[in-house]
Amino acid sequence: MRSPIRSRPRTLPRLRARTLAATALVVALAATACSGDGGGGEAAGDKKGDKKSGTSSPSAPTGGSGLGAQRLSWHGCSAPTTAQGGTGKAPEPLSDGTRWECSTLKVPLDYAKPDGSAIDLALIRAKARSGASRVGSLVFNFGGPGGSGVATLPGFARDYEALRAGYDLVSFDPRGVGESSGVKCQSDKEIDDSNAIDATPDDNDELKAALAANKAYVEACRKNSGKLLGHVDTTSAARDLDVLRQALGDDKLHYFGISYGTELGAVYAHLFPKRVGHAVLDAVVDPTQDPLQGDLNQAKGFQRALEDYMRDCAESVTGCPTGSGPEEGTKRITALLKKLDSEPLPTRDGRKLTKDQAVNGIASALYSKETWQYLTRGLQEATTLGSGNYLQLLADSLSGRDRNGHYSNLQAANRAITCADAQQRYDGNDVQAWLAKFRKASPVFGESTAWSLLSCAGWPVEGRWKTPDVRAAGASPVLVVGNTGDPATPYEGARRMARELGKSVGVEVTYKGEGHGAYNSGNGCMTRTVNDYLLHSKVPGNGKTCS
Numbered sequence: 001m002r003s004p005i006r007s008r009p010r011t012l013p014r015l016r017a018r019t020l021a022a023t024a025l026v027v028a029l030a031a032t033a034c035s036g037d038g039g040g041g042e043a044a045g046d047k048k049g050d051k052k053s054g055t056s057s058p059s060a061p062t063g064g065s066g067l068g069a070q071r072l073s074w075h076g077c078s079a080p081t082t083a084q085g086g087t088g089k090a091p092e093p094l095s096d097g098t099r100w101e102c103s104t105l106k107v108p109l110d111y112a113k114p115d116g117s118a119i120d121l122a123l124i125r126a127k128a129r130s131g132a133s134r135v136g137s138l139v140f141n142f143g144g145p146g147g148s149g150v151a152t153l154p155g156f157a158r159d160y161e162a163l164r165a166g167y168d169l170v171s172f173d174p175r176g177v178g179e180s181s182g183v184k185c186q187s188d189k190e191i192d193d194s195n196a197i198d199a200t201p202d203d204n205d206e207l208k209a210a211l212a213a214n215k216a217y218v219e220a221c222r223k224n225s226g227k228l229l230g231h232v233d234t235t236s237a238a239r240d241l242d243v244l245r246q247a248l249g250d251d252k253l254h255y256f257g258i259s260y261g262t263e264l265g266a267v268y269a270h271l272f273p274k275r276v277g278h279a280v281l282d283a284v285v286d287p288t289q290d291p292l293q294g295d296l297n298q299a300k301g302f303q304r305a306l307e308d309y310m311r312d313c314a315e316s317v318t319g320c321p322t323g324s325g326p327e328e329g330t331k332r333i334t335a336l337l338k339k340l341d342s343e344p345l346p347t348r349d350g351r352k353l354t355k356d357q358a359v360n361g362i363a364s365a366l367y368s369k370e371t372w373q374y375l376t377r378g379l380q381e382a383t384t385l386g387s388g389n390y391l392q393l394l395a396d397s398l399s400g401r402d403r404n405g406h407y408s409n410l411q412a413a414n415r416a417i418t419c420a421d422a423q424q425r426y427d428g429n430d431v432q433a434w435l436a437k438f439r440k441a442s443p444v445f446g447e448s449t450a451w452s453l454l455s456c457a458g459w460p461v462e463g464r465w466k467t468p469d470v471r472a473a474g475a476s477p478v479l480v481v482g483n484t485g486d487p488a489t490p491y492e493g494a495r496r497m498a499r500e501l502g503k504s505v506g507v508e509v510t511y512k513g514e515g516h517g518a519y520n521s522g523n524g525c526m527t528r529t530v531n532d533y534l535l536h537s538k539v540p541g542n543g544k545t546c547s
Contacts, residue, residue, distance in 0.1 A: 001355050006254075017442075021078075023200040046287035051242035052544060053231045054487065059081045059447060064427075067106050067108065067114075067118065067243055067247075068242070068243050068247065068429045069246065069247075070105070070106060070247050071247070072103045072104075072105065072123070072247050072248070073103055074101040074102065074125070075101065075103070076100075076101065076102070077090055077091055077100045077102040077124060077139040077150075078090055078102075080148065080150055080178075080185055080303060080476040081178070081179060081180045082147070082149035082174065082402070082406045082408060082410045083148075083178050083344075083408055083438060084122075084148035084150055084178035084179055084302050084409075085147075085148055085151050085178075085400055085402075085408035085410065086151055087139075087402075091154035091262060091270060092154070094126055094157055094161070094441045095130065095158075095161070096130075098126050098127060098164075099126075099248050099487070100124055100125070100126055100154055101124070101125050101126075101127070102122070102123060102124050102125075102150065103123045103125075104120040104121065104122060104123060105120065105121045105123055105157065105172070105240075105243065105244055105247055106118045106119070106120055106121075106502075107119060107121055107175070107239075107243050108262065109228075109231050109241045110231055110241050113235055119175060119180065119181045120180065120181070121172050121173060121174070121175065121180040121240060122148075122150045122172060122173040122178060122179040122180050123150070123170065123171070123172045124149065124150045124153055124154070124170070124172070124246075125137070125156060125168050125169060125170040125171075126153075126154075126164065126168065126169045126173055127164075127168050128164050128165070128166065128167055128168050129164045129165060132164065132165050132166060133165070133166060134166060134167070134168075135166040135167055135254060135277075135278070135534075135535070136167060136168075136171055136248070136249075136250040136252075136254050136277065136535070137167060137168045137169075137248040137250055137254060138160075138163055138166075138167035138168070138170065138254045138255070138256055138278075139170045139171065139172070139241065139244065139248075139253065139254065139255050140152075140153055140160075140169065140171040140255075140256045140257075140261070141171070141172075141174065141255075141256075141257045141260070141261030141264050141265070142156075142171070142256075142258050142259070142261060143257075143259030143260040143261050143346070144177070144259070144260050144282070144410065144413065144414055144417070144532035145174065145176070145177070145234070145259050145264075145413060145414055145417035145418065146400075146409070146410040146411070146412075146413035146414035146417065147171055147258045147260075147410065148173045148177055148178035148179075148180060148408070148410075149171030149172045149374070150171060150172065150173050150179065151176075151178065152171065152513035153170075153171040154361045155167060155168065156520070159519075159520045160256075160536075161542075162527075163531065163534060163535070164532055165235065165535055166534065167254065167534070168248075170244075170248065171298070171492070172244065174237045174240065174264070174413075174417075175231065175232050175236060175237055175240060175478060176179045176228060176231075176232030176413045176416055176417060177409065177413045177417075178408070178409060178413075181228055182412070182413060183221065183225045183228060183229070183409055183412040183413045183416040184221075184224040184225050184409065184412060184414075185217060185220045185221040185225065185411075185412040185415075185416075186216075186217060186220045186519070188401075188405055188406055188407050188433075189393075190216075190220070191399075191401075191407055191411065192351065192405070194213050194216070194217060195354070195356070195357060196351075196354060197210060197213045197270075198210065198354070198355070198356065199211050199213075199356045199448065199451055199452075200342070200355065200356060200447045200448055200451050202283050202341070203450070207317050207428060210451070210454075211260060211428070211454070211457075214454055214455070214457060214458070215458055216459070218457075218458045218459060221412065221416060221460075222327040222460045225412070226324070226418065226460065228416075229416055229419075229420065229459075229460060229461045230420065231420075231462040232416050232417050232420050233417065233420040233463075233464050234263060234264055234267050234417065234421050234464075234468065235267060235271070237264055237417075238264060238267040238268040238271055238272075239271065241253060241255070241264070241268050242268070242271075242272055242275065244492060245275065249321065250277070251275075251277075252275050252276060252277030252476075253272070253275055253276060253277055253279070254277040254278045254279070254534070255268070255276075255277075255278070255279045255280070255533075256280045256282070257279070257280070257281050257282070257490055258282045258283050258517055258519075259282075259283045259285065259488065259517070260285060261281075262282065262283065262284045262285050262480075262497065263280055263285040263287065263468060263470075265279055266281065266468065266470035266472070266478075266497060266500075266501060267468055267470060269468075269470065269472035269475045269478060269501065269505070270468075270469050270470050270471055270472050273472045273474045273475035273505075274474055274475070276472065276476050276478065277476065278476070278533065278534050278537070279385070279476075279478045279479065280478075280479045280481065280519070280530055280533070280534065281478060281479065281480050281481065281494075281497065282481040282517050282519050282530075283481070283482075283483065283486055283488070283489045283516050283518070284481065284482055284489055284491075284494040284497045285489055285493060285494045285497070286489070286490075286492065286493030286496050286497065287466065287467060287468050287470045287496065287497055287500050288467060288495075288496045288500065289493075290422075290424055290466055290467055291426075291453065291456075292424070292426065292430075292434065292453060293450050294447070295438075295450070295452065295453060296434070296437065296438060296441055297490055297492070297493075298449060298451040298487075298488060298489075298490065299438055299441045299442040299445045299446045300441045300442060300452075300490065300491070301486060301488065301490035302363055302366060302442060302444070302445045302487040303441065303442035303443070303444060303445055303446075304485070304487070304490075305485055305486070305487030305525075306326075306329075306330075306333075306362065306368045306444060306445075307326035307329075307330075307363075307515070308514055309322075309360055309366060309372050309375065309484055310325055310326045310329035310330075310496060311325055311326060312321075312372065313329070313372070314329075317376055317402055319380075320376070321379035321380045321383055321384075322379065322518075328352075330433075330443050330444065331442055332383070333362070333379070334443050334444060336358070336379070336382060336383060337355050337358060337359065337427075337444070338355075339429065340353065340354060340355040341354075341355040344388070345382060345386060345387055346387055346388065347387065347388045347392045348387075348389055349392075349394065349405075353382070353387075353388025353391055353392050353395075356397040356448060357391070357392060358382070358388065358391050358395070359433075359445060359448045359456065360394070360395040360398050360399065360448075361375075361378060361390070361391035361392065361393075361394035361395040361398075362375060362378075362379075362391070362394070362444065362485070363398065363445065364394040364397055364398040365378070365394050366487045366515075367471050367487065367488065367515060367516040368514075368515040368516065369513075369514040369515050370515075371394075373407060374390060374394060377390050378390030378391040378394060379391075399411060410534060415455055415456075418455065418456065419455070419456040419459040419461070419463060420461060420463060420464065421463055421464055421465060422456060422463040422465070422466075423462065423464070423465060423466055424456070424463070424464035424466070425456055425457055425458075425459070426453040426454060426456070426457065427454070427457060428454070430453060431450050431451055431453055431454065432458070434450055435447065435450050435451075436509065438450035444478075452541075469499065470500045470501055471500060471501070471502055472501045472502055472505050473502045473505070475501070475502075475505045476505075477504065477505060477506075477507050477539045478498050478501055478505055478506055478507065479507055479509055479524070479530065479533055479539075479540070480494050480498040480501070480507060480508050480509065481494065481511065481518045481519065481530070482494025482495065482508065482509070482510050482511070482518070483510075483511045483513055483514075483517060483518045483521070484510065484511070484512045484513065485512075485513055485514035485515065486515065486516050486517070487515075487516060488516050489516065491510065492547065494508055494510070495508055498542070500504075507525075507539060507540065507542050508542055508543055508544075509529060509540060509543075509545075509546070510543070510544070510545045510546070511523060511526050511545075511546045511547070512545065512546070512547035513547070518546075523546055523547075525546035525547070526546045529544065529546065
């Protein structure tokens, strides 16, 4: 199962609460149905050759080339591009008439050479309401890695409208993403062809084909983006955030990170603890786990979310395709997947729904309770009608494929950033050794997740860390929000993140709900808690729970 999103090489993605994927698939399926610190950026607790990070953290001042002093030139926004996952429409004005503005920010390609080559980062903003008691700019990262903030923020503007009482809402395409020197690997056709190859091999021939496909993808990335691949790591992206902070005119960074965005925000807090203003980390990546541990835990998280869906389906849907509950439902789904492994289902666009794409489709629907209905329809269609249209559309929403067959650069950026971060390189022997544990963790998702460990095999640049260092002693309190029903970033990671950030820094808040993330769940307690913190600096008690 190949996926675009997570935080490490994974097939099961990490994006955001009520994800862009979920929003896009609602539209697609509806259409289908109708048709600073005073120093120079020095990291807290850094030590040369730190065992946790696996590398020393550079401490060169951000913006040593003077880029931090640049003035941003804002202008009207055009439609997001295909690389950004655009739909061909420019973002519409907000309800009060406020128009979206776009700009570009120059940052060093290599922070070890701040006066060398520079790259442009694409930005978007909506100004605070007229007459607002403005705190500053609130910078969003919606996850991935690989998600375009420029394309995503306007689609979620209604959810964050209350925050315009104190902030300009700002987002960006991180380096290597979308229109910020986006990583390029394979063509649309090459990706489609690769997706048709069995990514969960059962014999030597299938293993050879899967390894060859992975090698071809890596080589395409090296050929088309080789000079960029060594500079799309999360540490460099965190330094970009500090250049952006300065260009926005803020003394401190006010930040809202979702999913992978929590990792990026935590790395920023480690590098620049005294420059942290208000920061919310929602749908939290566990910073203590290596890629193998993270993937195994994520397989458990998706299985847990699937079982929650199956209980709900049994109680509320007549003729539920997963039967009486999790036990029967798991048997039905694994039987469907076994059949798809040898007999893919037809879809109306001529592609075949493979086992891997079906697993991706099921995973996609679990990101939000709002999209469970589409999983029900997809499973009903596959089991009773023998066609795979719904599950294929769900899978496409996860991989960044539009209805015209074009892919955003989500998959390419996801893998490039993942492999630039993680030092670990796994091979087929590693997968075989752990396969049984992954299958036990999740009969539905375990096998695909295990084989996704090969994503960084043969990658042309080395990774920077074993796990990210997020110690941020001296930073202002950071809200760390976990959701007990989160499939992609299991809620246990929130407590570990809060602990790693440090005493009096990480403030854990729990939401007892379903879906990926908490703030956009519609839960009034959660909304008030976050808004009071961001707008009125009211820090909740550590361990607060909303349900």
